[in-house]
Amino acid sequence: MPAAEAYDEVRMRCAPNPNGPWHVGHARMPAVIGTYRDRYDGWFCVRFDDTDPETKRPDLEAYDAILEDLDYLGFEPDETYKASDRLETYYEHARELIELGGAYTCSCSGEEFSELKNNGEPCPHRDKDVETVLAEFEDMIDGEYDSGEMVLRVKTDIEHKNPALRDWVAFRMIDTPHPRGEASEYRCWPMLDFQSGVDDHLLGITHIIRGIDLQDSAKRQRFVYDYFDWEYPEVVHWGHVQIDAYDVKMSTSTISELIEQDELDGWDDPRAPTLKSLRRRGIRGEAIVDAMVELGTSTSDVDLAMSSVYAANRDLVDEETDRRFLVREGNQLPLGGSPPEEANPPLHPNHEDRGVREIPVGDSVLVEPDDLPGREDRIWLKGLGCFQYTRDVLQYTGEDIDVVREGDVDVIHWVPASESVPVCMRTPDGDVSGRAEPGVAALEADELVQFERIGFARIDRQEDDETVTYYTHP
RNA sequence: GCUCCGAUGGUGUAGUCCGGCCAAUCAUAUUGCCCUCUCACGGCAAUGACCAGGGUUCGAAUCCCUGUCGGAGCACCA
Structure with missing residues (x-):
C-alpha cells in the first residue's frame, strides 16, 4: 500500500454496483482492503454506487446479498452508504x-x-x-x-x-x-466519475483501489478536485481476475441469465462461480481471502487457480474435520469367514482422542468400482481387516496390518451393503450418488466431513430418503 | 485509429523505483520418496521462469530504445 504512513488513518471504500450477489472475482476488493484495514488499523466502508436506474438498474435484493457475501468473507464494513441517498x-x-x-x-x-x-x-x-x-x-x-x-x-x-x-x-x-x-x-x-469523486473526498478516502477499466477515472476526477482544491487520494489499479475450473463465465449478468433459463439452480449452484456457491460447498471465506491476497495488486490480468483456494481451505479445515466413508456407485460383495461385526476406524487419524466411528458390518459390503479386487487378490477394508476375493466372496483372512505394511495389500474404503445410508453429493461437475456409513445420516447440516479417498464435503441437509452433501474439494 | 497500462516457471508472487548480495524468493501445482490401515495432514527431494532484439555499463530481471504479445479507455454504463 503506497504511502500508508503518510496518513493518520488509512481509509478505503468498496464501491459495488448492486446488480446481484457477488461472484468469486468480487471477493478480491474486500479481501484486500479488509486485510489492509486490519494491518494498518484503518477504516473501510461499502458504498453502493447505484446512480444509474436504467442501464445498470440496481437489484433491490443485491444490497443485502452483497453485505451477506462480505460477512461470509469475514468482514464488516465500518459504514455503509448508498449513493442514491446522497x-x-x-x-x-x-x-x-x-x-x-x-x-x-x-x-x-x-x-x-x-x-x-x-x-x-x-x-x-x-x-x-x-x-x-x-x-x-x-x-x-x-x-x-x-x-x-x-x-x-x-x-x-x-x-x-x-x-x-x-x-x-x-x-x-x-x-x-x-x-x-x-x-x-x-x-x-x-455519472460515476462525478459521484464517486465527490464521495471519495467527503468520506475522507485516502486510498482508492479499483480495476484498470477505471484507469481514466482518476484523471477525469482530478479536474474536479483541482476546481475544489482538494487533494486526490492514492490510487491503485489492478487487472481482471479470471478463475480456472469454471465453465460458466464469471459475470453477474451471465450467471443471472443462466439461473433464469434454469441452466443453474440458483446463485449457490455448485457449478456457479459465485461466493454463495463456495459457501454452500463448505469453503471458508477466509480461504478465499487468503488466496485473493496472494494475488497482490498488479495491474496485469491474473488467473486465480481454484487449487490455491482449496489449499488455503484445506489448511484451515483438515485438522478439525472428521473422516467418514462414502462409496460411489458401489458394487456389492458378500463377506465370508466370520469377520468382526463392527468396524471402528478413528474419526481423525491424527486425533485418536476424538474417538472412533461405529460401523456395523453385516454380511456384505459395497466398494467403489475402481477398487474391485481381482480373483484371489487380497484387500484391506479400512478399519475392518484383510479379505481375499475367492469365488465371488470376500473371505476374511484374519491377517494383521503387517500385510499392508509389507505392501502386498491395498487399503480401500467400504460401507455395509444393508446398513449404509444414501447420499447425494452435489459437485461442480454434476451430482453423484452413493452410500455412506450410517453415522452420516445423523450429522447436522453445515458440518464438514472428509470422505476418505474422495475429498471434503459439507452436509447440506438431511432429507427423508437421503443425505444431501456438497463437495468441497479434494 | 487515438490515449493509457502491463509482460518473472502450469498458476500467483518477491526482486525492478536506488544496476552487482539474483546461475532469481516464497506459495501453489505436478512428480518421486518417507510417514500413515486410505485420502488428507506432515517431512524430504525433483521439475520449472526474467517476452524478443538492440543499446548504456566492468556488470542488466532491474536503466534506455525498438518490436511482439496482452489488457484498458476513447459512453448521457458501473
Missing part, C-alpha cells in the same frame, strides 16, 4: 462547481459532441454564463428535461491529448425511476 449532496457540489466556472449545461446530442470533442473543438454551450448554467441545472434537477436533452459537463481541457478526458458528462437526465422508493423521484443523476 443526490442532494451531489447537486450541492455541482452548483458550487458551476459557480467556480468548472461546469456547463450542454444540449448537444451525443454524436454531435463526440464529433467536436474528437476534433478538439469546444461546443457552443461551453461559454454560457454562470447564471444561465445554474438555472438550466436547476431545471435538470427539477426534471424539466427529458432523457438525452440536457447534460452537465465538467469543463476540462477540450484539447487534452487523451480524448477520453475532454469535457466529460457529470449529470444526465434519466426518465426511468430508481427502484429504491427513497430515490424514485429523482431524474437528474450524476
Whole structure:
C-alpha cells in the first residue's frame, strides 16, 4: 500500500454496483482492503454506487446479498452508504462547481459532441454564463428535461491529448425511476466519475483501489478536485481476475441469465462461480481471502487457480474435520469367514482422542468400482481387516496390518451393503450418488466431513430418503 | 485509429523505483520418496521462469530504445 504512513488513518471504500450477489472475482476488493484495514488499523466502508436506474438498474435484493457475501468473507464494513441517498449532496457540489466556472449545461446530442470533442473543438454551450448554467441545472434537477436533452459537463481541457478526458458528462437526465422508493423521484443523476469523486473526498478516502477499466477515472476526477482544491487520494489499479475450473463465465449478468433459463439452480449452484456457491460447498471465506491476497495488486490480468483456494481451505479445515466413508456407485460383495461385526476406524487419524466411528458390518459390503479386487487378490477394508476375493466372496483372512505394511495389500474404503445410508453429493461437475456409513445420516447440516479417498464435503441437509452433501474439494 | 497500462516457471508472487548480495524468493501445482490401515495432514527431494532484439555499463530481471504479445479507455454504463 503506497504511502500508508503518510496518513493518520488509512481509509478505503468498496464501491459495488448492486446488480446481484457477488461472484468469486468480487471477493478480491474486500479481501484486500479488509486485510489492509486490519494491518494498518484503518477504516473501510461499502458504498453502493447505484446512480444509474436504467442501464445498470440496481437489484433491490443485491444490497443485502452483497453485505451477506462480505460477512461470509469475514468482514464488516465500518459504514455503509448508498449513493442514491446522497443526490442532494451531489447537486450541492455541482452548483458550487458551476459557480467556480468548472461546469456547463450542454444540449448537444451525443454524436454531435463526440464529433467536436474528437476534433478538439469546444461546443457552443461551453461559454454560457454562470447564471444561465445554474438555472438550466436547476431545471435538470427539477426534471424539466427529458432523457438525452440536457447534460452537465465538467469543463476540462477540450484539447487534452487523451480524448477520453475532454469535457466529460457529470449529470444526465434519466426518465426511468430508481427502484429504491427513497430515490424514485429523482431524474437528474450524476455519472460515476462525478459521484464517486465527490464521495471519495467527503468520506475522507485516502486510498482508492479499483480495476484498470477505471484507469481514466482518476484523471477525469482530478479536474474536479483541482476546481475544489482538494487533494486526490492514492490510487491503485489492478487487472481482471479470471478463475480456472469454471465453465460458466464469471459475470453477474451471465450467471443471472443462466439461473433464469434454469441452466443453474440458483446463485449457490455448485457449478456457479459465485461466493454463495463456495459457501454452500463448505469453503471458508477466509480461504478465499487468503488466496485473493496472494494475488497482490498488479495491474496485469491474473488467473486465480481454484487449487490455491482449496489449499488455503484445506489448511484451515483438515485438522478439525472428521473422516467418514462414502462409496460411489458401489458394487456389492458378500463377506465370508466370520469377520468382526463392527468396524471402528478413528474419526481423525491424527486425533485418536476424538474417538472412533461405529460401523456395523453385516454380511456384505459395497466398494467403489475402481477398487474391485481381482480373483484371489487380497484387500484391506479400512478399519475392518484383510479379505481375499475367492469365488465371488470376500473371505476374511484374519491377517494383521503387517500385510499392508509389507505392501502386498491395498487399503480401500467400504460401507455395509444393508446398513449404509444414501447420499447425494452435489459437485461442480454434476451430482453423484452413493452410500455412506450410517453415522452420516445423523450429522447436522453445515458440518464438514472428509470422505476418505474422495475429498471434503459439507452436509447440506438431511432429507427423508437421503443425505444431501456438497463437495468441497479434494 | 487515438490515449493509457502491463509482460518473472502450469498458476500467483518477491526482486525492478536506488544496476552487482539474483546461475532469481516464497506459495501453489505436478512428480518421486518417507510417514500413515486410505485420502488428507506432515517431512524430504525433483521439475520449472526474467517476452524478443538492440543499446548504456566492468556488470542488466532491474536503466534506455525498438518490436511482439496482452489488457484498458476513447459512453448521457458501473
